[in-house]
Amino acid sequence: MEQKALFTEPWYSEVWFTEYLFNEAAWAHPNVRYLVALVPLFFILRWAIRYFTNQKLAVAILDNNIKKGVLPYFIWLPNLFLMLFVANIILALARPQSSNEHVEQWTEGIDIILMVDISLSMKVDDLKPNRLEASKQTCNDFIKGRFQDRIGLVIFSGEAYSLSPLTTDYDLLTEYVEDINFDMIETRGTAIGDALAAGTNRMRESESESKVIILLSDGESNSGNIDPITAAQMAESFGVTIYTIAIGKEGEITTRTGPFNIPQTIVNTLDETTLRKIADIGKGKFYRVQNNSMMQEVFEEIDRMEKAEIKESRYKQTTDYYYVYLYWALCSLLVWLLFKATPLTNILQD
Numbered sequence: 001m002e003q004k005a006l007f008t009e010p011w012y013s014e015v016w017f018t019e020y021l022f023n024e025a026a027w028a029h030p031n032v033r034y035l036v037a038l039v040p041l042f043f044i045l046r047w048a049i050r051y052f053t054n055q056k057l058a059v060a061i062l063d064n065n066i067k068k069g070v071l072p073y074f075i076w077l078p079n080l081f082l083m084l085f086v087a088n089i090i091l092a093l094a095r096p097q098s099s100n101e102h103v104e105q106w107t108e109g110i111d112i113i114l115m116v117d118i119s120l121s122m123k124v125d126d127l128k129p130n131r132l133e134a135s136k137q138t139c140n141d142f143i144k145g146r147f148q149d150r151i152g153l154v155i156f157s158g159e160a161y162s163l164s165p166l167t168t169d170y171d172l173l174t175e176y177v178e179d180i181n182f183d184m185i186e187t188r189g190t191a192i193g194d195a196l197a198a199g200t201n202r203m204r205e206s207e208s209e210s211k212v213i214i215l216l217s218d219g220e221s222n223s224g225n226i227d228p229i230t231a232a233q234m235a236e237s238f239g240v241t242i243y244t245i246a247i248g249k250e251g252e253i254t255t256r257t258g259p260f261n262i263p264q265t266i267v268n269t270l271d272e273t274t275l276r277k278i279a280d281i282g283k284g285k286f287y288r289v290q291n292n293s294m295m296q297e298v299f300e301e302i303d304r305m306e307k308a309e310i311k312e313s314r315y316k317q318t319t320d321y322y323y324v325y326l327y328w329a330l331c332s333l334l335v336w337l338l339f340k341a342t343p344l345t346n347i348l349q350d
Contacts, residue, residue: 016325026096042086047079084329089326096321098319100319109149110211110212111212112152112306114152115213116132117217119158119189121248138299139299143170144170145303148168151164152167154202158186160198161185165202166202188223190222191224192221192274193224193225194226197226200213200235203240210308212302229281235281242279246287247295
């Protein structure tokens with residue numbers, strides 16, 4: 001039986017001495033319950049002391065003159081009810097109770113824009129299975145680790161496209177990330193400046209104290225209408241922190257990006273200088289990753305640095321049920337007093 005069901009039972013229900021009595025979590029001082037086991041020992045010791053210390057008068061009575069009846073078997077009744085009284089007092093002191101704790105967590109939150117390069121060079125497989133898929137998987141892991149942060153998505157190639165506004169719908173975000181592919185933008189090239197401008201545009205109306213852009217690219221800015229440095233300065237004016245991640249190796253790379261999966265050597269150019277300057281302007285940090293594990297480590301570091309403080313409020317309502325055992329103690333005491341206040345005690349002792 002569940003603990004909540006026990007609380008609906010009346011005080012005279014047997015569940016208070018069966019299921020509830022052995023429910024460890026239902027007591028403020030659960031160890032006090034074990035003192036009940038000492039109550040019979042105390043009364044046995046009390047009886048033994050009286051038995052061996054009371055004066056006895058030797059009387060010669062023949063066995064055939066002794067009449068046996070059921071009355072002598074009830075001689076322990078007064079002590080039994082007195083033991084029940086003490087035992088229930090102990091249970092009441094153990095403070096049976098129920099607690100209903102409600103925890104509310106909240107955070108001021110951070111606004112984060114993830115910018116993913118989908119130019120054709122992201123097909124290179126120096127990261128597995130390729131640069132784009134590795135970036136997508138890491139972005140999804142990052143999204144799943146956030147709490148109450150608004151996250152948006154920007155993809156770019158020869159142009160930039162805002163794929164998702166700032167949102168806390170992480171399930172929807174992960175679906176958007178999974179759907180990213182090379183055919184979403186027809187214009188070829190790498191428009192880093194336009195991507196920064198699109199991300200900054202999403203941040204313009206943000207009231208968050210912390211705004212972050214994470215830019216992933218494997219090339220140099222060779223397309224678009226806005227210079228990357230100008231776009232970075234514009235983002236910085238809105239209080240946006242920029243982290244830039246340069247993906248892949250630079251120079252000659254052997255890859256299988258062709259239609260027939262034949263190994264071929266390509267020359268990868270990466271404008272590391274511009275990406276470093278963008279990060280400096282945005283008061284962020286530049287990273288260079290050349291494999292999947294490095295990519296994961298970079299996002300883990302950013303995750304630690306850009307973590308909002310989680311606050312919580314706890315509301316705890318405690319209901320005591322000691323009165324149940326006090327009622328039983330009172331009933332036991334009244335029965336014991338009944339024996340003491342009437343000839344029943346003398347009859348049982350005689």
